[in-house]
């Protein structure tokens with residue numbers, strides 16, 4: 185039996201090990217933490233004398249392909265819910281929301297009425313769906329992304345617009361209203377301050393909707409998203425995957441395929457035929473002690489600008505706008521701080537250039553508590569998560585209490601019971617770096633800018649082996665810094681495992 189060692193037990197290490205164990209490899213996963221899951225773990229607090237668990241890193245599920253959810257066996261033990269109600273969008277000058285209906289026709293009417301949109305909303309959604317179908321084809325078949333394949337699938341015009349092009353050109357092509365452009369383009373800065381003017385950034389827009397576990401939408405896991413990593417760890421153990429936790433790697437001898445590590449004070453060794461890194465992309469360069477790789481890695485862009493506030497309420501949050509429809513309790517809400525694309529771009533670039541600690545862009549609110557109640561998980565506190573853009577990298581949350589208050593105060597006017605807010609916890613990019621080791625706090629491990637997107641999101645020196653790490657023969661990289669991107673999806677882990685198995689069988 186060939187031996188595979190996977191370094192990193194986040195979602196990508198877990199998904200890769202699941203698929204490889206089922207292909208009859210002898211799989212060992214090593215992690216420096218004492219637990220599995222990487223960023224997808226829970227945190228716990230005692231508030232008002234009672235313990236409460238909540239999502240430490242990620243909160244919502246959405247980018248996972250449906251086949252990964254079922255083929256890993258997660259679908260047997262994980263209960264989920266995703267809102268079918270419209271997303272609700274607020275601009276600085278709007279009291280009431282604009283509704284992002286799932287129905288394309290209803291959406292077109294709403295955008296024209298609320299934002300004066302005169303462009304081609306239906307055309308945008310139709311073309312986006314074609315691109316998403318293409319992306320999902322790459323996922324399922326573990327095909328390395330390339331513009332040639334894109335042109336075969338989509339034709340030259342759509343490839344130029346949606347894959348090679350900038351977000352700005354894409355949005356200008358379909359829309360006339362600044363607000364529509366802002367809403368449709370906001371995901372370009374989801375993980376870090378990528379410029380909407382940079383070629384290659386258009387691709388992030390369909391990318392963020394390319395999951396299929398909820399048909400391109402985002403939703404919730406009963407108890408919390410960390411159940412995904414907890415349950416997958418147990419499934420993998422039952423498949424025979426070995427886990428070596430609390431392990432510090434001392435040396436990797438690539439000539440003999442030997443890893444030396446210490447765990448709980450004892451020295452150990454492992455042999456490998458293939459070595460996979462499911463960490464951030466800088467780790468392999470350091471552990472392999474390869475100066476060329478390290479210096480190439482330094483030239484990449486890792487900057488992150490996302491943070492989050494988890495707010496705890498002693499009674500269910502009553503949204504001002506849920507009166508007419510209580511189903512809106514679980515809707516995703518978006519609060520923008522700018523009215524035009526240009527202001528939005530300036531804010532994100534100001535955060536990149538550290539002009540200020542916080543350069544407000546948008547806040548995405550996840551109604552985690554409302555969703556838990558929908559899944560019959562009644563907890564003693566309600567939780568909402570305020571996923572926030574654009575925070576500069578330098579300071580941890582304890583130094584930015586004023587910023588936390590500013591974030592909360594943008595959302596609170598839309599809540600009828602603000603006095604029920606009993607506690608809040610804030611994390612900045614610096615905290616994400618220190619807690620989860622994300623380079624420069626980026627939730628995708630590496631910025632999704634135009635130079636690190638689609639076919640450029642690779643570390644391989646060989647265009648036919650997309651997940652190989654530089655020119656190593658039997659060393660791969662499949663963390664969030666590889667194609668397609670981060671998130672609780674495991675797609676890089678899956679694609680890497682499939683390509684490795686396929687190459688071996690040839």
Ligand SMILES: Cc1cc2nc3c(=O)[nH]c(=O)nc-3n(C[C@H](O)[C@H](O)[C@H](O)COP(=O)(O)OP(=O)(O)OC[C@H]3O[C@@H](n4cnc5c(N)ncnc54)[C@H](O)[C@@H]3O)c2cc1C
Pocket residue numbers: 191192193194195196197214215216217220221222223224240241242243244245246247431432433462463464467471491492611616620621627628629662663664665669670671672673
């Ligand atoms: C605040 C926040 C909010 C987010 N929100 C969402 C969300 O709502 N939905 C979503 O889908 N995604 C979200 N994300 C992104 C998502 O969590 C990540 O992209 C994803 O979890 C990355 O998974 P991974 O397996 O690639 O890496 P990680 O989870 O980073 O795992 C890497 C593992 O490698 C280990 N490791 C590192 N160095 C070494 C070493 N030297 N030796 C041994 N082990 C090592 C680490 O301990 C870790 O366990 C969020 C992330 C954060 C932080």
